[in-house]
Amino acid sequence: MSGFIATGTAEAFTLTNDGFWPDIQTDHLRASLRMDGTVSDERLAMAAVNAVLSVNRELSQLQAEYRTQGYQTLEDVPSAQLQGLSGLVHLYRRAVYCTAGAELAERFRSYDATAAGNQRADALTPSIDEYRRDARYAIRDLLGITHSTVELI
Numbered sequence: 269m270s271g272f273i274a275t276g277t278a279e280a281f282t283l284t285n286d287g288f289w290p291d292i293q294t295d296h297l298r299a300s301l302r303m304d305g306t307v308s309d310e311r312l313a314m315a316a317v318n319a320v321l322s323v324n325r326e327l328s329q330l331q332a333e334y335r336t337q338g339y340q341t342l343e344d345v346p347s348a349q350l351q352g353l354s355g356l357v358h359l360y361r362r363a364v365y366c367t368a369g370a371e372l373a374e375r376f377r378s379y380d381a382t383a384a385g386n387q388r389a390d391a392l393t394p395s396i397d398e399y400r401r402d403a404r405y406a407i408r409d410l411l412g413i414t415h416s417t418v419e420l421i
Contacts, residue, residue: 278305283316288331288341289324290357292316292364300361311372319367323360326407346421359406366403370396 280295294312298304303312324331339345348355373396405415 278303278307278312279309281309281313283313283320285320287322288335289320289327289360290342292320292361294318296361297365299369300365301372303372307372311367311375313320315368315371315375316364318371319364322367323403323407327360327410329412356410359410363403363406366399366406370399370403373399 278294278298280293280298283292285291285292291371294309294316297316298307298312336347342356342360343354345354345356347357350358408415
């Protein structure tokens with residue numbers, strides 16, 4: 269058996285957002301999630317679009333509040349700066365990237381139906397849950413609420 273694994277090539281592209289939320293650079297998304305060319309540009313675009321729609325929908329009230337306060341983009345909102353970029357932008361990217369990563373990891377389950385593929389899919393389950401948790405934490409941080417809600421019955 270050969271040790272060769274074809275990974276394909278990937279072209280960087282920009283997913284243009286709504287003007288308030290930052291655009292998504294797919295080369296940064298790929299690097300952040302350690303994805304190679306085995307995830308096609310089309311598949312990545314589909315997951316990224318779904319992630320942006322989902323995160324933007326969850327943050328629509330926050331966006332409306334910021335716009336009411338006179339901020340035209342998320343970068344305009346006062347926030348701690350990290351690596352020359354707003355902390356809020358870092359959180360937004362994390363929410364989108366992790367949401368897209370969870371979808372792609374879930375879809376990877378159908379990529380290989382062999383026993384080895386099923387074992388690989390089982391190994392991905394914690395990553396899927398971790399992606400979803402990290403996305404949820406980033407969204408809650410953007411909203412300024414705690415990571416967990418506990419209610420006694």
